[in-house]
Amino acid sequence: MASALRLFSFRDIQVRVHWTFLLLIGWIVFSVLSGGQGFREVLVGIVLVLVVFTCVVLHEFGHALTARHFGVNTRNITLYPIGGVASLERMPEEPKQEFLITLAGPLVNLAIVLLAGTVHLLLAGLRFVEDPFEGGPMLLTLSSFLIVVNAMLFLFNLIPAFPMDGGRILRSLLAMAMPRTRATRIAANIGRLFALGFMAYGLFNGQPFLVLIGVFVLLAASGEARLVSTQAALHGIPASRVMRTLFWRMDAGATVQQAVDELLAGGDKDLIVQDRGAYLGVLHESDLMKALQEGRAQARLSDLRPKAAPPVKPDADIGQVYLQLMQGKWNILPVLDGERLAGIVELENLSEFIQVREATGGAGS
Template sequence: MNNQPASSSLKWSLRLGSLAGIPVYIHATFLILLLWIALSYWRSEQSLAAVIHGLGFILALFACVVLHELGHALTARRFGIRTRDITLLPIGGVASMEKMPDDPRQEILVALAGPAVNVLIAGLLWVWLSLQGALPASSSALLEGGVLQQLLALNLFLALFNLLPAFPMDGGRVLRAVLALRMDHLKATRSAAAIGQAFALWLGLVGLLYNPFLLFIALFVWIGAMAEAGSEEVKSLLHGSTLEHAVITHFETLSPRDALSRAIQLTLEGVQKDFPVLENGQIVGVLTQDDLLRGLQEQGALASVASYMQTDIPRAEIHEPLEKVMKELQDCPCHIVAVTRGGQLAGIINMENILELLRIEAALKGIGTGTS
């Protein structure tokens, strides 16, 4: 139902396999949904066949959701954008992309690809049911028919629902891209988010009067609009910035042979929480505050840093875009990226320093706006 830049972790997710080279995961909460559906059918029908039928229908519906997300992913791939994974959630699917296209025309194509897949599935089902003479006489009878008739109706609903002009639905992205053809991307996002929130308010009012479930959708749309606007603000503030703008060059380090007591001393003397571990001038690990506390609980202050440091340290050249590294840090358990210049360690960067830069840039732009 929705495509996002890659940033969320895959905790509590189980890998099902891959499609077109893209890993497909199922979140643990989706399994809870399946259990709830199974219990509901059992309580109402007291029949194992009914339970199997109900679960089969839900799985078929979510297979259509996976194909919807695959439509987004394969279209994005045409424009050189990688999709990290597709994850199934109880509310739908999420294709985690590296980014959305910068070209509004490309963003329109990527956004429309998902609903187009649902329309295609509905069209194929319509042809098949027509050939079988099983197509209901009216659209209202579709939901009262068999599995294929219901899948046809729900695919049409998914296409229409996702085309609503509000984030995080695909229609919101289409609206933003159309606006971006006439104004800069940030203003287009703000306008699309405002339209989405106005739509959410209207939907919430309708929900209060007629259907409480619409309140949930309204909240979902409102939060999605806020998140998209916030994400675009960050992207705008970081535009053109490289690691050189935020790299930390003055920091305390540890040796693999140091005891954890040394990390305690450095922690208490300053504000640094995560410590690069150097050997012969090269970074070989990071001791995070969580690692330190775990080591103290397990072995005490005399345990060696080498026993608890993390050794899988991401590295980035100092001229790489800051926005790209920020996304990597969001998923990095070590909290630090080693910044290099020509292969030599030039400093480190963490999320706290990027957030400080964002606050400074926001203040500077606020001052500039007020005086212009």
């Protein structure tokens, strides 16, 4: 079962909702009903949550469309119970670009506050609906709610808890005055402190979602700091120095059964498929098993539509290749020297290379 359900696409950016989002809806229904309220209040609660997450989607599109302006694509936007995540293919290393991409999200919320505030003033002056469950004119209630929600989203996202927006803004500002690795380390340490604060406050005040946010920030801050540090350590090393020249490859005309026979004989999990010596794509062992289950043992490998993992050049910076492997959907990337398949770079082998460098103080391999 897929972990996320596709809702729609806009400007070639897919918006998805993670299955755990249903837990949030269930929690709302339980909370409202256990409080002695009825179906109307449940419906209002669900509608308000959908309004909040509509604002979250707009926030994430602020990031995604600004990133596109700088040549960075967004794979998808996924909604979770604790918020949304725009999965950028990469974060620009240029501090100014990261600053603008990150700031764009909160600025969307600020724009909604100003728009809703203008509508509110035109409708009711300074009158404010504090509790949307009490009823009242629909536009007045909605504008009041939008002002509060988006003001909270704007302020909360500016908290410098890396890798939240505020933390990324802090990292980009620091990176204007120091190396990006050091800026990331400082921002990540501050993020960890905020994460512990979120978790402590949530535990002592019965705020489970704040605890979840704290856990997310703690794990994400540590993970990204490690990613940036490793990428920096690998910077300047060409892919040709790390690539494997002995790997599993077969011609596109070979059958699934022939590939499975080689798989059983031992070796890699990913198969490079070639068409008369030219790189065609990659098949994983799961693709072969699926074909067997479908009774396609004699089908040609080309019939399975090998996935075209993006090739890299022999002189490609392995730091960038590492980032591509870590943030992408590929376990291996082919290395092409012109039209010739020179080798592959895989995450497992790259991890071993990193371990050797660490063990030898950066002099190994």
